[in-house]
Amino acid sequence: MRLRRELLTSFYISAGPYNSGMLQLCCTVRNCSHPLVHTEGRLACDAGHHFDPAKEGYWNLTQPQDKKSANPGDNRDAVLARHRWLGRGHAAGLVTVLKLWIPDSTPQMRILDLGCGDGSFGPWMFPGHATSYCGIDLSKPAMKLAARNWPEATWILANADRGLPVMDSSVDCVVSLFGRRPVAEIKRVLSEPGRCIVAVPAEDDLIELREAVQKEGTHRNRVDAIIQEMDTNGLVCAEQKQWRTQVEIGADEIEDAFAMTYRARRWSEQKRIPSINTAKVTLAADLMLFHHK
Ligand SMILES: C[S@@+](CC[C@H](N)C(=O)[O-])C[C@H]1O[C@@H](n2cnc3c(N)ncnc32)[C@H](O)[C@@H]1O
Ligand SMILES: [Zn+2]
Secondary structure (H helix, E strand, O other), X not given: OHHHHHHHHOOOOOOOOOOOOOOOEEOOOOOOOOEOEEEOOEEEOOOOOEEOEOOOOOEEOOOHHHHOOOOOOOOHHHHHHHHHHHHXXXXXXXXXXXXXXXXXXXXXXXXXXXOOOOOOHHHHHOOOOHHHEEEEEOOHHHHHHHHHHOOOOEEEEOOHHHOOOEOOXXXXXXXXXXXXXXXXXXXXXXXXXXXEEEEEEOOOOOHHHHHHHOOXXXXXXXXXXXXXXXHHOOEEEXXXXXXXXXXXXXXXHHHHHHHOOHHHHHHHHOOOOOOOOEEEEEEEEEEEEEEEO
């Protein structure tokens, strides 16, 4: 436990970066939404509101009401479990597939990663774009880890469900990987030739583990509903594909796989996870690429 805390609290950097190639952030004070300008080491709007960088290198744009959120973002255990899981390379194949949708011809591509978690996907998907990449998450442990791992990028602690703290049409690439999808807001912030990349767990993702704790694993295909919802909000699905692989994992990895998913966390709290030493598990995701109609 002590070791984990040290992992999150060491390597502080003195100020959060706010880069010139960045998308235009806006103020999160209720009814304000004025552009935020980086001045004297803080972010300020012309209505007199300002935000200081957290000492760990991210910007905290949350408002008091976000602290009361029923969904405060992932807790430390879930963030660390996901971090270890990704660090073992389980998403390497997924990244390769997702990168096919990222244009390499846009030098200053403004990127917004919604529910970016520990931030691992940022440098994997957008190497060379640190100064125009912005990750948003509502979890403090996630933002601390992300800012430590890729300090050149911009990290924002904010509630993506309360309106994105970003000006209209100021993002060239919105990414939502197993994270938040505030559809009307995605439409608002996406620039005209911009694209939005969405990944959600496929119906057989981790099915073997889910079958082990439930009598039957639940099968849920979310794709049609997502495409429909995006379409209703003016975003059309240009391409859809699946990524799928099977991996052999040991006890520690199985525990992490449970810990990083919401339902499994609930199950583990109820101590319903049987002891499994090794398992061959399916990793699968539905991937969708959207742009303006
Ligand atoms: C399943 S994790 C995915 C993280 C990352 N995209 C990845 O694939 O590794 C979902 C993330 O959404 C974040 N989250 C949950 N509610 C949020 C909200 N209202 N606003 C912003 N982030 C939120 C959680 O803290 C968590 O990091
Ligand atoms: Zn303001």
